[in-house]
Amino acid sequence: MTDSALDVTLRPRRSVLYMPGANERALEKAKTIPADALILDLEDAVAPDAKPAARERVCAAASSGEYGLREVTIRVNGLDTQWHADDVRAAAAAGPAAVVVPKIGSASDVHAVEKALEAGGAPDHTKIWAMVETPDAFFRAQEIASASERLNVLVMGTNDLAKELHAEHVPGRAPLLTGLGLALLAARAAGKVILDGVYNDVKNLEGFEAECVQGRQMGFDGKTLIHPGQVDPCNAVFAPTEAQVEESRAILAAWDEALAEGKGVATVNGRMIENLHVENAKRIIAVSEAIAQLG
Known part of the structure; x- marks a missing residue:
């Protein structure tokens, strides 16, 4: 079955797995992991001196057609970094399903990314996934979500939100619920997909599943993940029974x-x-x- 056989408006995004762009073995392993989508990461997972090589490797992987029906995206470095322009230019040429952009704070940030993709010749199918990670961004979530037709997904940056709030990571995520609720309202008002943030304790599967259930009950379409072992339980929770x-x-x-x-x-x-x-x-x-x- 080809990628085009899927209705893109209903594309499952239950499990969205971050994979380190500097790790060639990880990129190869990702071809066999049953995640609905992959985020090939050029940001946090890549050391500064390894970023140019990782960029080349990730763009080659994203354009290879070797990941089956998995939705393959590229997380670029933030707008305020020295690597952002080169990342977006290379990603535009590679034509992944989306470019995932950290710390989007306003509609103008979305417009800047959109213009850079267009200037780089990105195909229409390459969308923008905006990461919402700061208090200011959560207050502006509706502005961000409705800024562009090319933007189709909001991604929650819960670790950064907790850091900015000086909040603790606690079961039930009470300190984060106000922000998450604002983002959910914004995504639904704009007709966009919204993905929950990561769960850090990869050995605590019980806690992870509980947070998946919470996310599904709140209305998230799926969850971003940091370990392949989280994929199967996440797929199960976010699928209709x-x-x-x-x-x-x-x-x-x-x-x-x-x-x-x-x-x-x-x-x-x-x-x-x-x-x-x-x-x-x-x-x-x-x-x-x-x-x-x-x-």
Whole structure:
């Protein structure tokens, strides 16, 4: 199945794994990891003197076509760094699914990245994923999310947010919920995808799964990850369950029957069903079918 066979508006992004761009073995291993998307990293994971070589390696990987249906993106260095312009120029030529840009703080930052991609000849399919990481950016999340049609994903930078807030990393993430909630509202208002931040304790799978469940319940589309061992549990949590799919099909069947009888409401398992439930049922089924296409 080709990449174009997926409906890009419903592309699963349950698990989005960071891979260090300076590590050739990691880039090779990523071809076999069942993550929905990959972020080939030129920023935090790469030492300053290794950045030029990593840039060449990552761009070659992103344009290789060897990652199957995985969505391959490149995280460039920030706008205020000496490497940013060269990163974006090279990424534009490579044509990945997206360029992930750290510390986006305003619509003007988005516009700057967009202009640089266009100047570099980036294809239309190369989108912008904006990382929202600072208090100011969270307050401006709606401005950022609606700044460009090329921007289609917001990525939460929860480690940097915690640092800026002087907050502790605690179960339940109470110190971060205000910011995350603002970003969720902004993403949904602008019709964009939103990804939860990383979970740092890679050995604590119980805590990781609990945070995945929290993220799904809040409304995130998926989660960014820092270890391959997090991929499978993340995929499971962010996928609709069989029970949810079966209930959704029952809702659509009952709704169709009600419409045929000239009614504006239906009942499923004793619950009143209205149009909003129907729209949610359609979304659940569509997401489940899109995941099934990944194999």
